[in-house]
Amino acid sequence: MRRLVRDLALGSRLVLGGGPTAWLRLTLTAVGVGLGVALLLLATAAPTILAGHRQRSDARDVVYSDGPATARTLLVHQASDVYRGHPVYGMLVQPDGADPSVPPGLSRLPGPGEMVVSPALRRLLAGPDGAELRSRYRSRVVGTIGDAGLSGPREYAFYLGSDRLTGRGERIARFGSEHRSQPLDPTLMLLTVVGITVLLVPVTVFIATAVRFGSAARDRQQAALRLVGADRAMTRRIASAEALLGALAGLVVGAVLFAAGRQLVEFVTFDGVSIFGSDIRPQPVLAALVAVALPVAAVAITLITLRRVVAEPLGVVRHAAGRRRRVWWRLVLAVLGLALLAVAGLGPARTSGLQLQFVGAGVLVLLAGAAVLLPWLVEFVVRRLRAGGVSRQLAVRRLQLDGGTAARAVTGITVAVAGAIALQTLFAGVSHGYVHSTGQDPSRMQVVIEGTVPMTGAERAGLATKLRHTDGVRQVRAYGSVALASTDDPQLYWQAVVADCTTLRVFAALDDCTDGDAFGVRDTEIRAPRPGEPVQLADSGHGARLHLPAELRTVRARTDPTGSTRAGVLLTPAAARRLPVFGGRLPTAGFVATDPAVRYAYDHVVTTTIRVDPTASVFSLNATTVDTRFGTVQRGLLLGATAVLLVIGASLLTTVLEQLRSRRGPLAVLSAFGARRSTLTISVLWQTAIPMFLGLLLAVATGLVLGAVLLHLSHASIWFDATGILGLTGAAAAVVTLVTLLSVPALWRMMRPEAMRTE
Structure with missing residues (x-):
């Protein structure tokens, strides 16, 4: 040695x-x-x-509440999205009481019109590339999310205060959960x-x-x-x-x-x-x-x-x-x-x-x-x-x-x-x-909008007009919808859609359609509604009943861009005005076709939609999912x-x-x-x-x-x-x-x- x-x-x-x-x-x-x-x-x-990464994600995860509102509970709405190809974690919050649960990285919840953002998102909003995102939310930045509330230092994340989540948001008891990791x-x-x-x-x-x-x-x-x-x-x-x-x-x-x-x-x-x-x-x-x-x-x-x-x-x-x-x-x-x-x-x-x-x-x-x-x-x-x-x-x-x-x-x-x-x-x-097939057809439409704010026919037309004038948008098919239940069979549900004839053809094969027509759509598994059949709104209990139009014509369902076929009722605007329930305010949804030559067309659609309905969900259609x-x-x-x-x-x-x-x-x-x-x-x-x-x-x-x-x-x-x-x-x-x-x-x-x- x-x-x-x-x-x-x-x-x-x-x-x-x-x-x-x-x-x-x-x-x-x-x-x-x-x-x-x-x-x-x-x-x-x-x-x-x-x-x-798992610990930080669990810390900001939410625990939903089935009980009534308390001083600790709050209403939330997930607003996560993608901005110019970069994922954005977002959440709208509205406290129920004076001592709400606060997500990690925040000292307090933002109030209506206030916004707390991650450092990376703050830098983006302050620069020229964040101009569209600033115009999308139009809220005042009042704080920065700490590291404990972020999955990574360059993550885009925000919490947006709101006072419009009553009846639309989901109630949570607190932030922070423990998920057991499942073995691969x-x-x-x-x-x-x-x-x-x-x-x-x-x-x-x-x-x-x-x-x-x-x-x-x-x-x-x-x-x-x-x-x-x-x-x-x-x-x-x-x-x-x-x-x-x-x-x-x-x-x-x-x-x-x-x-x-x-x-x-x-x-x-x-x-x-x-x-x-x-x-x-x-x-x-x-x-x-x-x-x-x-x-x-x-x-x-x-x-x-x-x-x-x-x-x-x-x-x-x-x-x-x-x-x-x-x-x-x-x-x-x-x-x-x-x-x-x-x-x-x-x-x-x-x-x-x-x-x-x-x-x-x-x-x-x-x-x-x-x-x-x-x-x-x-x-x-x-x-x-x-x-x-x-x-x-x-x-x-x-x-x-x-x-x-x-x-x-x-x-x-x-x-x-x-x-x-x-x-x-x-x-x-x-x-x-x-890698599974979703059944969606992005060759027909590329973006789906699901709103939560009820709109009249005029307001819905205004949203469609704004979308049509959005950079990168080629077609817009906006419609109002509501769920119906059969009074004879409470387990039987249909969807009622109110839109012009061009939009109604997305859901059914219509040979002849003029304003004032009404159609009953049949599916392979669910029968079509019958003319004059009594129905009720699915979310209004058993008291609010109405009868479908007697001139209801039965048509065959067509697969829409999401890959679904829906049995239900299709109403043109004139037919809907004859029924006060359908002629009033309805939740609005729609399909948007974008121009692939416009790089950020999806972001432009999201911005236009969020300006009208901050709680709307916008997502793109994909043929497969991983x-x-x-x-x-x-x-x-x-x-x-x-x-x-x-x-x-x-x-x-x-x-x-x-x-x-x-x-x-x-x-x-x-x-x-x-x-x-x-x-x-x-x-x-x-x-x-x-x-x-x-x-x-x-x-x-x-x-x-x-x-x-x-x-x-x-x-x-x-x-x-x-x-x-x-x-x-x-x-x-x-x-x-x-x-x-x-x-x-x-x-x-x-x-x-x-x-x-x-x-």
């Missing part, structure tokens, strides 16, 4: 006192490792992020486990690559140590000290980047979701595991690497043609991964923790098999490449001498693409169980994939710069002997393009196999999205190409004569 400590101390002194070159090598290693560490710490903080179903658990594994494997690959930075300089140092009398064991311990020091420095850099990211994350919004920096707290046990395992892994990787290097007093045997890489053990890893996945599929259910562990282990081993297979594949292919132009000859010869280094640069991107293809295939295969939990898992994995992609790009740039730095001597010599700068630049591009092409081929093959196996485990039909696969591979190729182009200025600097100097 004393000898080990002495050699590690000597290795650390050699690095710290090795001059600018050693410090640069240490810096590159620390940055590469630190990027991966920061992402690993973020992964360990995922549980606290979810817990914080087996398929979503499978998606989560596979997604986390797929996201973390490329990070570990890049960390392993960063630990090996400066291996050529380390080998030359070993030769010098051997010359002054050190044995092989001692040189390896000294080399381990450099890797250990780089890993420890990477831990520090990663912690600093993580701390800085916590402060900056509050300025980022992803798919309408933002995160408080205080919620990003790594799990202590997992963070300690990263801190301990990383230095140990760095030393182990260094020792394994040195097995292929012979350091003698007179030099290092490294680049000579040696024994070819063996492929059999690399294929064993792939077979072992498939075997673990097969074992996971043998159980009766996929909800057990043991089976999910087998799935995670299988995905991990299979992707690791792809990572270790790439160097062999590069060596196998470049050994058979024929000579071409000068730049290609330089690239091929370099790959033939040291293809492993070039392969390591794209190994991480290969593993990331393979995992992404598998995950995308799994999502596409199981999405049919979570399960909430499936969408949450999908957004979470997409957020993680974005973070991994950013780390991959930064780490890949660091890797390429380190490789160029290690080759600056030969590049400068070639340039000094007359090689064109363009020739050397193209040769470097070839050195990246060949491994990248082979890596993407391997990634597609691995991803397709893994995706098919995962679809089989989830009992879904095997189907591949060719467009998505091409998009993923194209994005990966673009990242590698961009990183290579960004390294060109550094490459040109290394071609200068000063780069031939050595220490």
Whole structure:
């Protein structure tokens, strides 16, 4: 142990006192490792992020009251919406007494005409982009919602005081509820486990690559140590000290980047979701595991690497043609991964923790098999490449001498693409169980309005006129409606609609219609009202009775844009005036067709409607709807994939710069002997393009196999999205190409004569 400590101390002194070159090598290693560490710490903080978001959402959730009004109760109306593609959480509030319950983040409820908003919404309202939102509510901002009442720092949220909710709002007892989180179903658990594994494997690959930075300089140092009398064991311990020091420095850099990211994350919004920096707290046990395992892994990787290097007093045997890489053990890893996945599929259910562990282990081993297979594949292919132009000859010869280094640069991107293809295939295969058809027809109408303020026919026509003059609106079909109940069968309900003939044709097939006509609509399941049949208003008890018009004509129901067919009564305005109940004030609803060329047409419709009826509900029609939990898992994995992609790009740039730095001597010599700068630049591009092409081929093959196996485990039909696969591979190729182009200025600097100097 004393000898080990002495050699590690000597290795650390050699690095710290090795001059600018050693410090640069240490810096590159620390940055590469630190990027991966920061992402690993973020992964360990995922549980606290979810817990914080759930706690804040539960704190502002409402508990409805079935009893009478008290001093603590209040009336509320949900006014959540979307403004220019960004979700807005909103609620209208009206207290019943003097001591109402107050939502978290507020000191008091806003009064009529007052508004309390989130900091992000306050900034929006103060700027030019919030002009339409200001005109929509026309209330005075009297306060700001605190962090305790927000799901994220950049959330748009407001509480609007009102005195018009009597008879329209819902009574609540208090704010704050506790929802027990329901466990994810087996398929979503499978998606989560596979997604986390797929996201973390490329990070570990890049960390392993960063630990090996400066291996050529380390080998030359070993030769010098051997010359002054050190044995092989001692040189390896000294080399381990450099890797250990780089890993420890990477831990520090990663912690600093993580701390800085916590402060900056509050300025980022992803798919309408933002995160408080205080919620990003790594799990202590997992963070300690990263801190301990990383230095140990760095030393182990260094020792394994040195097995292929012979350091003698007179030099290092490294680049000579040696024994070819063996492929059999690399294929064993792939077979072992498939075997673990097969074992996971043998159980009766996929909800057990043991089976999910087998799935995670299988995905991990299979992707690791792809990572270790790439160097062999590069060596196998470049050994058979024929000579071409000068730049290609330089690239091929370099790959033939040291293809492993070039392969390591794209190994991480290969593993990331393979995992992404598998995950995308799994999502596409199981999405049919979570994406449901709504039956709505957005090709006819795009927006639905459901008002609560009763309107006369003239007021309803005025609202329709305002909507027609709204920017982006093409058609408006406004109508009044009320529910009717049969006096003969109290369980039989119809809807009475009052509108012009054009609007009535939305609900029924009318061959002939003029003002004054009345129609009884039949459905496949509910009979049509009969002429002169006695009915009563559904919400007025059994006293208010009336008779339907005797000239009621029976027609067939038509599917409206919401996908519904409704049996009931259709009345033109003249027919409604003959019945005082229908000729007075009725709740108003309508359909609106918007122009897709107008970007914010939906927002304009909402603004016009809210100005007339602040409690109206406006929503867009969609042909499909996505399960909430499936969408949450999908957004979470997409957020993680974005973070991994950013780390991959930064780490890949660091890797390429380190490789160029290690080759600056030969590049400068070639340039000094007359090689064109363009020739050397193209040769470097070839050195990246060949491994990248082979890596993407391997990634597609691995991803397709893994995706098919995962679809089989989830009992879904095997189907591949060719467009998505091409998009993923194209994005990966673009990242590698961009990183290579960004390294060109550094490459040109290394071609200068000063780069031939050595220490």
